[in-house]
Amino acid sequence: MTIDRTAVLGTVTRHLADILEIDVSGISEDSTFSDDLGADSIALIELVDALEQEFSSTLEGFAFDDDELAGLKSVRDAVDYVVRAHGG
Amino acid sequence: MTQGAGLPVAVDAMGGDKAPGEILAGALEAAAAGIPVVLVGPEGLEGRGDLPLIVASEVIEMDDDPAKSIRTKRDSTLVRAAEAVRDGKACAMISAGNTGATMASALLRMGRIKGVQRPAIATPVPVPGGTPTVLLDAGANAEVNPDWLVQFAVMGSVYSRQRYGIEAPKVGLLSIGEEPGKGDTLRKEAWSLLAAEKSLNFIGNVEGRDIMTDAVDVVVTDGFTGNVVLKTLEGTLKTVIKALFGAFADPAYKEHADALLPALLPMYATFDPDNTGGAVLLGIDGVCIISHGSSSARAMVNGIKVAREMVDTDMVGAIRAAIEAMTPEGAEG
DSSP: OOOOHHHHHHHHHHHHHHHHTOOGGGOOTTOBTTTTTOOOHHHHHHHHHHHHHHHTTTSTTOOOOGGGGGGOOBHHHHHHHHHHHTTO | OOTTTTOOEEEETTOSTTTTHHHHHHHHHHHHTTOOEEEEEOTTOTTOTTOOEEEOOBOOOTTSOHHHHHHHOTTBHHHHHHHHHHTTSOSEEEESSOHHHHHHHIIIIIOBOTTOSSOEEEEEEOOTTSOOEEEEOSSSOSSOOHHHHHHHHHHHHHHHHHHHOOSSOEEEEEOSSSSTTOSOHHHHHHHHHHHHOTTSEEEEEEOGGGTTSTTOSEEEOOHHHHHHHHHHHHHHHHHHHHHHHHHHTSGGGHHHHHHHHHHHHHHHHHHOGGGTTOEEEETBSSEEEEOOTTOOHHHHHHHHHHHHHHHHTTHHHHHHHHHHTSOOTTOOO
């Protein structure tokens, strides 16, 4: 199944804003986790866990591959990963 | 009414080197003493008497990677225990299992108290004849920022006040000398921030030798250093006590040893980690007790009692209020 990219972006930014305790308006698709948002490794694990729980309802067993986590540098990377996993 | 009153403490039945036997024995004893307990373990768990059970089919092992295991073992006892607190089925959780995974489960399922940047592990260090010194962080964050240490100090002060009744706990920054300029960049920056935080009774730098004295009530440091300090203290105490009892075994000193034992045994009990009630993860939006890996039934009983006490005294609410009341950044110290 495919998934709406805009909806995924909204979900990723919503969780990030919640985890980092910042306004969602301060997060864009181009934002990098570390340099732009100041997210550290624990924050990224919080994000990954939240996304896995959220999207396992649309794709059973959805999970990030641990080997690919290091490649997630930006909001766009996370959105791409989720969309790709859903066949987009 | 206290939040969580009447709810049971969730006990990870499969966490620890002596699980499930000693864990169940401790849970049963705590329940017999009047503290409601719910076990989290596999279906058909034997030896639990009539204690209720939350079924979880997986176990996170001591050597499992914390961040990975709590995502891949979503039906583990640790994750289910944290979810029980989150979902209002338990008032607190306790585990003697994988420390990193316990912290990750609590962090990801219960969440942080708003405004808390990182939770920290607070460990009571015994002080002979006095109240324990609260050491934090004892291992949750290997690397820290200076401002995190200020939050650790605030949370540790609340803990010291709530649990030990110390009105204005003396807070010390662990360093290599008492003067403000001593230490690395982290310590120097943290010193200034701690001194500027008006809600703290900051006494400046302290050294390792001060921890087991009444010179200080709360000692803040990074998790790497804190864990090394804790293990060093534990190892040193064990060695000294073993050497002492070895000397007493000498027939030449037996008569004197017998005379001294009534005075020494209570001191020995003070140092026994099974009597401290475990470490507490502060900054989480719920109560989480981390008991040491080789916990006995007695350690679990004491840990469950501390969990209950933290709920009854609303430790989480007190920390939330203290974090909100912190001096705004940039305000005059």
